[in-house]
Amino acid sequence: MTKLLSVQIRPLAQIIMALTKIVITVGPAVEERETLRSLIKTGASIFRFNLKYNTHRWHSALIQKTKEAARITRQPVAILLDLPGADRKISLSTLLAENLKGLSLAAKHNADFLAISFVRNRKDIEFFKKQAKKFSLSAKILAKIETRQALENFEEILDVTAGIMIARGDLGKEIPFEEVPYYQKKIIRRCVERGKPVITAT
Numbered sequence: 001m002t003k004l005l006s007v008q009i010r011p012l013a014q015i016i017m018a019l020t021k022i023v024i025t026v027g028p029a030v031e032e033r034e035t036l037r038s039l040i041k042t043g044a045s046i047f048r049f050n051l052k053y054n055t056h057r058w059h060s061a062l063i064q065k066t067k068e069a070a071r072i073t074r075q076p077v078a079i080l081l082d083l084p085g086a087d088r089k090i091s092l093s094t095l096l097a098e099n100l101k102g103l104s105l106a107a108k109h110n111a112d113f114l115a116i117s118f119v120r121n122r123k124d125i126e127f128f129k130k131q132a133k134k135f136s137l138s139a140k141i142l143a144k145i146e147t148r149q150a151l152e153n154f155e156e157i158l159d160v161t162a163g164i165m166i167a168r169g170d171l172g173k174e175i176p177f178e179e180v181p182y183y184q185k186k187i188i189r190r191c192v193e194r195g196k197p198v199i200t201a202t
Contacts, residue, residue, distance in 0.1 A: 021045040023048055024044045024046070024048065025048045025050060027053075033068065036066055040070060040075045045076070045077055046078045046080050047080065048080040048082055049063060049079070049082065051098070051101075060105060063079055078112040079111045080142075082117065083098075083099050083114060083115065083116055083128075084117055100131070106135070107137055111139045112139055113139055113141075114137070115143075115165050116141060116143055117146070118144070118150075119157060121149065121156060121157065128141060140162035141161050141162050142161060142197075143158075143161040143164055144164075145164055145167065147170075147171070147174050148174045148175055151171075155190075163191070163196050163197035163199070164187060164197075166183075166200050168202060188200070
């Protein structure tokens with residue numbers, strides 16, 4: 001009985017903070033080793049690399065620097081690669097070629113998460129899962145919700161993905177901007193109910 005009474009119960013705020021992670025996008029402004037270490041020390045736990053910008057060689061070098069910074073600070077971090085999706089500006093052949101390069105990069109650095117842009121339905125996620133298997137990837141697939149079609153098919157997307165990223169900026173171009181907060185709260189609530197992680201992005 002004494003032992004039971006001596007157990008410290010963590011306040012709810014502490015539990016919530018332990019479950020909350022800070023995602024940062026790695027770009028030229030933070031590519032120095034000291035900056036990466038500082039970000040980790042101050043709470044950054046997931047490092048996002050947007051493969052739509054810069055070269056894969058550049059991203060590869062930054063991923064390596066990030067992992068080195070994590071080892072030095074002795075803090076665990078996760079690597080998230082953001083792959084181009086079915087954007088109207090990109091041809092399907094170019095899209096496939098770029099994503100194969102991205103999957104190869106993910107395999108090389110053992111990425112923890114893959115975010116898929118402009119997801120429309122469950123078939124898009126299933127397609128990427130098949131491609132990822134070819135590279136023996138264990139990375140979790142995240143669907144980026146940034147189109148009206150993704151909102152319409154949200155439940156089926158949630159069924160086949162490990163988590164969700166709400167891309168509010170692009171979503172605000174697809175639907176009236178004032179409706180974004182409503183859908184944001186709705187998506188977060190459904191992810192919590194399903195026990196799946198959700199990232200709220202700009």
